[in-house]
Amino acid sequence: MLGSLQAQWQTQSFVLKPGWNAVYLHVDASHVSLDDLILVPNGAPISDVWLWQPAVSTAQFTTTPQQTSVPNSQWAVWDRSAVVVDSLTRLYGNGAYLVRNTGSVDYTWNVVGKPVPPRYDWTTSGLNFIGFPTPASTPPTWDLFLTPVPNLQRTVEIYRYPGGELGATNPVRVLSPKFRSVNVKRGEAVWIRATNYNRYFGPVSVDLPSASGIDFSDSRGTYSLRLKNQTATARTVTMDLLVSETPPAGQAAITGTPPMLVRGALNTTNLTYAHSELTSQKSFTLTAQGQPGSELEIVLGLNRSAMVASAGSLYAGILRLADTGGLSQIDLPITATVANTAGLWVGDAMITQVGQYLKTYQKGADGQPVLAAFTAAGAPYVATATNTSLGVVAQPYRLRLILMADARDSEVIRITNTVTTVVDGRSTDVITVTNGVNLTTNSVLLQRVYFGPGVGANMLVATSEALLDPARLEVARRISSTHLPYSEANTSWSKTSGEWKLGTNMIFNVTLDYKDQASNPFLHTFHPDHDNLDVKFAGVEVQGAESYTVTRAIKLSFNAPAGDFASLTAGTGNFGGVYSEVMTFYGKGSHAREFSLSGVFSLNRMSQISTLTKK
Numbered sequence: 001m002l003g004s005l006q007a008q009w010q011t012q013s014f015v016l017k018p019g020w021n022a023v024y025l026h027v028d029a030s031h032v033s034l035d036d037l038i039l040v041p042n043g044a045p046i047s048d049v050w051l052w053q054p055a056v057s058t059a060q061f062t063t064t065p066q067q068t069s070v071p072n073s074q075w076a077v078w079d080r081s082a083v084v085v086d087s088l089t090r091l092y093g094n095g096a097y098l099v100r101n102t103g104s105v106d107y108t109w110n111v112v113g114k115p116v117p118p119r120y121d122w123t124t125s126g127l128n129f130i131g132f133p134t135p136a137s138t139p140p141t142w143d144l145f146l147t148p149v150p151n152l153q154r155t156v157e158i159y160r161y162p163g164g165e166l167g168a169t170n171p172v173r174v175l176s177p178k179f180r181s182v183n184v185k186r187g188e189a190v191w192i193r194a195t196n197y198n199r200y201f202g203p204v205s206v207d208l209p210s211a212s213g214i215d216f217s218d219s220r221g222t223y224s225l226r227l228k229n230q231t232a233t234a235r236t237v238t239m240d241l242l243v244s245e246t247p248p249a250g251q252a253a254i255t256g257t258p259p260m261l262v263r264g265a266l267n268t269t270n271l272t273y274a275h276s277e278l279t280s281q282k283s284f285t286l287t288a289q290g291q292p293g294s295e296l297e298i299v300l301g302l303n304r305s306a307m308v309a310s311a312g313s314l315y316a317g318i319l320r321l322a323d324t325g326g327l328s329q330i331d332l333p334i335t336a337t338v339a340n341t342a343g344l345w346v347g348d349a350m351i352t353q354v355g356q357y358l359k360t361y362q363k364g365a366d367g368q369p370v371l372a373a374f375t376a377a378g379a380p381y382v383a384t385a386t387n388t389s390l391g392v393v394a395q396p397y398r399l400r401l402i403l404m405a406d407a408r409d410s411e412v413i414r415i416t417n418t419v420t421t422v423v424d425g426r427s428t429d430v431i432t433v434t435n436g437v438n439l440t441t442n443s444v445l446l447q448r449v450y451f452g453p454g455v456g457a458n459m460l461v462a463t464s465e466a467l468l469d470p471a472r473l474e475v476a477r478r479i480s481s482t483h484l485p486y487s488e489a490n491t492s493w494s495k496t497s498g499e500w501k502l503g504t505n506m507i508f509n510v511t512l513d514y515k516d517q518a519s520n521p522f523l524h525t526f527h528p529d530h531d532n533l534d535v536k537f538a539g540v541e542v543q544g545a546e547s548y549t550v551t552r553a554i555k556l557s558f559n560a561p562a563g564d565f566a567s568l569t570a571g572t573g574n575f576g577g578v579y580s581e582v583m584t585f586y587g588k589g590s591h592a593r594e595f596s597l598s599g600v601f602s603l604n605r606m607s608q609i610s611t612l613t614k615k
Contacts, residue, residue, distance in 0.1 A: 024130065049078040260302065
């Protein structure tokens with residue numbers, strides 16, 4: 001399993017001039033080592049990669065960025081030589097790097113990674129080595145980019161690397177007159193010294209609950225983010241959902257782009273939210289800073305009912321936020337996993353209807369029922385019809401349901417292959433991944449279950465109390481269902497058809513043997529007419545003489561989601577639907593009679609422990 005490598009992907013390209021170049025990563029490429037990233041591609045003319053990782057409270061230079069106050073104290077370094085022990089082994093997002101191209105011509109370096117939200121801790125003294133999330137295709141000039149923050153524009157010092165060896169012209173300061181011609185290129189790192197504390201990345205800030213991006217995992221249904229206008233003029237922000245690039249070798253396959261919804265206004269009549277699908281660009285207008293409407297909360301919803309792939313499948317994409325003024329482009333990773341129903345589920349079925357068995361009889365001229373021909377069993381009346389339709393019960397009654405979904409049968413099995421190569425004296429591994437195999441979840445219906453600490457430290461879902469820690473039984477629980485047949489071995493019933501999924505159903509077949517003294521309600525061990533023994537108490541009677549075999553076809557039909565925002569984005573800890581059951585009683589020979597019942601059910605996940613421990 002490669003579940004820990006789930007991500008969405010984007011390529012960031014850098015044109016490296018001969019000599020030293022400053023780059024800023026808006027993607028995180030830590031899934032692969034620098035050795036594999038640089039050495040594996042044949043002919044990559046990169047000899048050094050330096051990452052700037054300052055102590056935020058420390059002054060970082062004296063007069064120019066070429067000379068740090070404590071040489072090499074703020075750098076982590078990767079060197080192509082196999083002799084040097086590297087302090088930098090991977091590329092991380094929101095990092096500024098110096099990269100040396102030892103070739104004589106420009107080299108295009110493509111870095112595939114996971115997009116990251118902009119984040120940087122500015123220093124109040126010294127220099128900051130930083131890049132800005134500007135549009136890649138039409139970058140603004142420094143003069144335009146800094147216009148919304150005039151205090152920073154007046155006092156800022158900017159140094160950039162035009163390429164070449166380090167010296168008087170590399171890096172070089174961007175002076176005020178050049179503000180109108182030099183572009184703020186996406187992916188270019190620059191040195192900036194600001195006299196005041198600042199967090200400026202563009203005219204509109206984006207606040208997220210998590211710095212890693214938007215992850216719905218396998219249980220979340222909604223996610224909120226806040227847009228805040230940081231300028232004195234109104235701003236319009238656009239939102240687009242983009243397709244992820246193909247994952248690199250060794251990474252989890254992506255099934256598709258998450259089906260996203262944008263929550264709208266609340267309907268006060270039925271207390272539901274309007275919503276729209278994020279299939280086309282959305283626009284949001286923010287008033288000037290400090291005015292009502294300058295901040296906006298956007299609630300995104302994941303339409304889990306539209307994720308039709310098997311449990312564990314990954315959906316991923318990129319959420320792009322851009323201001324219509326062309327100053328910023330923020331790409332956010334967005335991921336979601338199809339929920340796995342693994343775990344212990346407990347709930348109830350509420351029976352509201354039962355099947356009737358009402359016969360209509362033929363009547364003679366005298367208005368009395370007509371007798372059929374005499375038989376050994378007597379002379380029954382002639383029946384013309386039997387009404388077996390469902391009728392409403394006087395008082396609903398409850399049946400407890402205990403289900404276990406075992407995740408061991410729902411994993412995606414992947415076969416990996418590692419090939420080792422040697423470049424410049426270094427060993428590198430290239431990992432390939434075959435297609436996965438998805439198996440069906442095994443769901444079982446239980447008469448009872450035990451939940452508590454095992455003999456070790458782990459919690460267990462078990463079929464026997466003997467599997468629990470006897471010293472900690474006070475914190476354990478036994479959950480029982482009295483309407484299902486009891487057995488010492490704690491028999492369970494696997495589903496015979498269907499799947500655990502919204503809008504579908506599962507069927508369980510439970511058989512109650514006519515000789516089952518422990519559970520069959522037609523048997524009374526100490527009553528001679530109902531003990532299932534002959535008159536001499538020597539042999540067992542045949543089926544139908546005193547007791548009946550009963551089969552129960554239990555069907556759980558999961559509700560399809562309603563069309564409102566809350567239903568479409570509901571989490572995965574609760575399922576409900578229609579409960580139906582057909583009971584068949586078997587008597588002598590081929591005689592059988594069916595009775596139906598119906599109601600509703602609700603199941604709640606009590607534990608995500610995915611294995612049922614058996615004795």
